[in-house]
Each structure stands twice: as structure tokens, then as C-alpha cells.
Amino acid sequence: MDQETKIGPGQNLGSYRVLSVLGRGGMGEVYLAEDARLGRKVALKFLPSSFTNDDDRLRRFEREARAASALNHPNILTIYEVGSIDGRQFIAAEYVEGQTLRQRLAQSRLKLIEILDLSIQVTSALAAAHRAGIVHRDIKPENIMLRSDGYVKVVDFGLAKLTETATVSSESSASTMLQI
Numbered sequence: 406m407d408q409e410t411k412i413g414p415g416q417n418l419g420s421y422r423v424l425s426v427l428g429r430g431g432m433g434e435v436y437l438a439e440d441a442r443l444g445r446k447v448a449l450k451f452l453p454s455s456f457t458n459d460d461d462r463l464r465r466f467e468r469e470a471r472a473a474s475a476l477n478h479p480n481i482l483t484i485y486e487v488g489s490i491d492g493r494q495f496i497a498a499e500y501v502e503g504q505t506l507r508q509r510l511a512q513s514r515l516k517l518i519e520i521l522d523l524s525i526q527v528t529s530a531l532a533a534a535h536r537a538g539i540v541h542r543d544i545k546p547e548n549i550m551l552r553s554d555g556y557v558k559v560v561d562f563g564l565a566k567l568t569e570t571a572t573v574s575s576e577s578s579a580s581t582m583l584q585i
Contacts, residue, residue, distance in 0.1 A: 412436060412451070419490045421449055421497065437500060446500040447485060457494045470496060472539055473562040480530035482560040501558045507546035523549075526557035538568035
């Protein structure tokens with residue numbers, strides 16, 4: 406599949422079946438897809454070919470994706486797989502059903518209790534990432550997803566910066582060292 410090939414609903418890409426387009430931007434195209442192996446919805450992000458043609462950027466992307474996928478936190482998007490389909494690099498991640506903080510803010514002002522809850526969840530996610538040596542570097546309302554059950558998810562670690570050695574902590578307080 407080359408850069409000009411359009412991806413559309415019903416198309417099978419590896420073990421994924423595309424359901425709809427979620428968004429398009431400078432960092433790629435994101436689709437809602439179904440993982441046929443596990444029967445779950447995923448967000449499938451294909452990177453632009455200009456990104457995948459730069460070996461240094463591709464290595465950095467893969468390293469950062471591996472580190473971000475090692476994070477285990479309820480407020481951080483879970484990455485399931487990083488790979489290539491027909492020569493195009495992709496990320497398969499948790500599909501978060503809900504709305505962005507930007508969409509929510511367009512509806513009405515948040516109440517103080519909502520602001521505090523949202524702030525605590527985002528801060529908790531960023532603190533966990535920082536402990537793991539990962540700096541998000543692109544926190545904005547479009548990268549904060551709000552689920553209907555009240556959970557907040559920080560998404561899009563595509564511009565993340567890593568420190569030389571990262572310690573990833575899980576909820577059980579066990580640590581894993583990532584050599585970067």
C-alpha cells in the first residue's frame with residue numbers, strides 16, 4: 406500500500422478490519438478498526454510515508470512507542486501493537502470511546518469539581534510517564550480523552566521525549582528497566 410492508497414471502511418489490513426475514519430492530521434491517519442484476532446475495537450494509526458522514510462525518525466518513533474507501551478496506568482492510552490502493513494508503519498492502540506477535552510469545553514464550562522477531577526487524572530498520568538523517563542511534550546485538549554464513565558485518558562505520545570534510562574512502574578509497584 407503506498408501513500409496514495411486510500412483506506413476505507415470494510416477494508417482488511419492484516420488482522421484489522423477498518424470500520425471508520427477517526428481523524429487525519431500531520432502525524433498520520435487514525436481509523437476505528439476491529440482486531441479480528443481478539444474481537445475488540447482499536448484505534449489504528451498509520452504514519453505518513455515521509456515519517457517512515459527517515460530511518461532516524463523511524464528508530465526514534467519505534468523506541469518511544471515501545472517505552473510508551475510499557476506504561477501501565479489507567480489514565481494513559483494502552484498501545485497494543487506497533488508494526489508495518491504493506492510497507493506502512495502503524496500503531497494499534499486502545500480505542501477510547503468518548504470525546505476530547507476540546508469537544509467537551511465547546512459544550513459548556515466545566516464545574517470546579519470536574520476541573521479538579523480531570524486535573525488529578527491528567528497529572529497522575531503525566532507523573533507516571535515522567536517516572537518512566539517519558540515526557541509527553543504535546544499536552545493539549547485534543548490529546549485528553551474523556552470517557553462517559555469519568556475516566557480520563559492521555560493519548561498521542563507521538564512527540565514524546567525519552568531520557569537515557571527509564572524506569573516504568575506498574576500499579577503493583579514492580580519496576581522494569583528499559584534500556585533506551
